[in-house]
Amino acid sequence: MANLGARINDVSSNQVEIPVHCDGVEPKPSEESNIDYSQRAQWLRAAVLGANDGLVSVASLMMGVGAVKQDISAMIVAGFAGLVAGACSMAIGEFVSVYTQYDIEMTQLKREREANNNGGVNGEPQREKLPNPFQAALASALAFSD
Template sequence: MASNHVEIPIHANVLEPKESEGVEESNNNYIDYSQRAQWLRAAVLGANDGLVSVASLMMGVGAVKEDVSAMLLAGFAGLVAGACSMAIGEFVSVYTQYDIEIAQIKRERETNNNNNNEEAEREKLPNPFQAALASALAFTVGALVPLLAAVFIRNHKIRLGVVAVVASLALLVFGVVGAVLGKTPVKRSCFRVLIGGWMAMAITFGLTKLIGSAGL
């Protein structure tokens, strides 16, 4: 009598669902640091610019004026002017990029007869208003550092020294934060912003002192 054989297939990939779930979870945990570039650039640039600009301006005024009111007034004017300038400049820059990318999306749709949702593609583009606000806020935060450092110090020489030291420490902090968020070398970032800040403050102080001594 012939026997009936029933074949039961055995799959070696029975664990594939778990493995695929692990891959999916890994993909979900993946962070594309290039997506942070737009807002990170605006924030770090704004904070560094605010700190260096206002600190240098205060050091320059302090080179020829010992009155604390003159330094604070110059620093406050630099804060307001710089924050407005950063916001407007960033808005114009990012809006120009936005218009260029929108035009490119429309050209690609017309060329390839692509019916993709244009609104969804627009959402991935940089927001000019967010970039402008981030730049203005970051500049303000950076500019407040030397202002707050000098506001309660009456001695002229001590005030200049405190502004320089506090600005240097803040530059190091901004360098570390920018490097950590962007996953870039910390030492290189700190060295770059610190040397740049020192150069700006030293040049402003020296030239202002020279012009003030010449009586111009």
């Protein structure tokens, strides 16, 4: 019979070690498990929506002006004006949207604190997880401009 794996010190080279977790033994936390991905989602969502809206609306505006007027300077001025107006619009809209979410979550934290008669012991770490409307507005405006 053929030897399927070379043996070194009575251990075959085709062995696979499978880690087994025992009850009561906690695995070591890695850096990756400590990352809060939900906080990234706010500005990432704003950036994706801003970039998509920026590409579509500015390109459509420039194609419309180019179809009516053959002057390249009119297309550039219209594109630039659309870019600035759209970035401002996206930033303001995103700020209002995220600030509303922030306000709702702050009110909920306040209600929970009052219900538990907790004087703010847990308030600061929870406050750090709240969405940042300025960050979302900036991400949306920059993404629209790119």
